[in-house]
Amino acid sequence: MSGADTSGRAVVVAIDGPAGSGKSSVARAVARELGFQFLDTGAAYRALTWLILEQGGDTDDEPTVIGSLGALDSLELTVDAAGQRVAIQGHDVTEDIRTERISGAVSGVARTAAAREAVNVRFRAIIAAAAPGIVAEGRDITTVVAPDADVRVLLTADEAVRVRRRFGDVGGDELQVGARLAARDASDSRVVDFLNAADGVTVVDSTHLTFDETVDAIVRLASEEQHD
Ligand SMILES: Nc1ncnc2c1ncn2[C@@H]1O[C@H](COP(=O)(O)OP(=O)(O)O)[C@@H](O)[C@H]1O
Numbered sequence: 001m002s003g004a005d006t007s008g009r010a011v012v013v014a015i016d017g018p019a020g021s022g023k024s025s026v027a028r029a030v031a032r033e034l035g036f037q038f039l040d041t042g043a044a045y046r047a048l049t050w051l052i053l054e055q056g057g058d059t060d061d062e063p064t065v066i067g068s069l070g071a072l073d074s075l076e077l078t079v080d081a082a083g084q085r086v087a088i089q090g091h092d093v094t095e096d097i098r099t100e101r102i103s104g105a106v107s108g109v110a111r112t113a114a115a116r117e118a119v120n121v122r123f124r125a126i127i128a129a130a131a132p133g134i135v136a137e138g139r140d141i142t143t144v145v146a147p148d149a150d151v152r153v154l155l156t157a158d159e160a161v162r163v164r165r166r167f168g169d170v171g172g173d174e175l176q177v178g179a180r181l182a183a184r185d186a187s188d189s190r191v192v193d194f195l196n197a198a199d200g201v202t203v204v205d206s207t208h209l210t211f212d213e214t215v216d217a218i219v220r221l222a223s224e225e226q227h228d
């Protein structure tokens, strides 16, 4: 199925939600199905976190986070739905940014207002240049980065299900994975509200949906929007 808009204008699908709700994997699959680009905004926060830790810094120290923002000029964030590549200061960090070490430190970057503003400038430029469309996912895409998106989705799932999914990906101690996920959501949700749908945002609860059903639900919303 092709998702191209008949007017030639790029279609923007925005997806927010808590950790483990399926945002990146579902958004990527939706993008593939629609023939769109894919933007995982969390990757930018994770890449900055990687760099700060690499340099021996602490993401809870705001001046350190602010001092790292110049490195955003070197951030490479591809928008290929087949697989996003992430590099910063010439280091390919595509794999390394997915570790629990990075997940455990990323909220410090996310709560720094100057960091949010700097990455949002990049995200908006990527979205503005998208063709024929883009699926962008994160925590504040439907509300701050692209509040005018054609399709706005809050992707949720019960916490126990999200922990189980994340545990399936990272392994280790399930209780610890759960505690870390809950702590990160608690910290992140003090900065942006991704637990309640803003006006005009459709909630897709994937708790009882298979992966394919979740993808289909969002593809359907995008198709309906284009036929309005
Ligand atoms: N509806 C679903 N049913 C089953 N597994 C899912 C579903 N949605 C996502 N997953 C799986 O859950 C895991 C976490 O998804 P991920 O995309 O990393 O979430 P997020 O980006 O929101 O943290 C992945 O292994 C993904 O394949």
Ligand SMILES: Nc1ccn([C@@H]2O[C@H](COP(=O)(O)OP(=O)(O)O)[C@@H](O)[C@H]2O)c(=O)n1
Binding pocket: 018, 019, 020, 021, 023, 024, 041, 042, 043, 045, 046, 106, 107, 110, 137, 138, 139, 140, 141, 184, 188
């Ligand atoms: N739009 C966004 C995207 C991510 N983030 C931050 O970046 C972190 C990593 O995002 P992510 O989407 O990779 O996280 P997961 O949901 O995949 O675990 C989040 O925990 C937030 O701290 C954000 O604040 N705003």
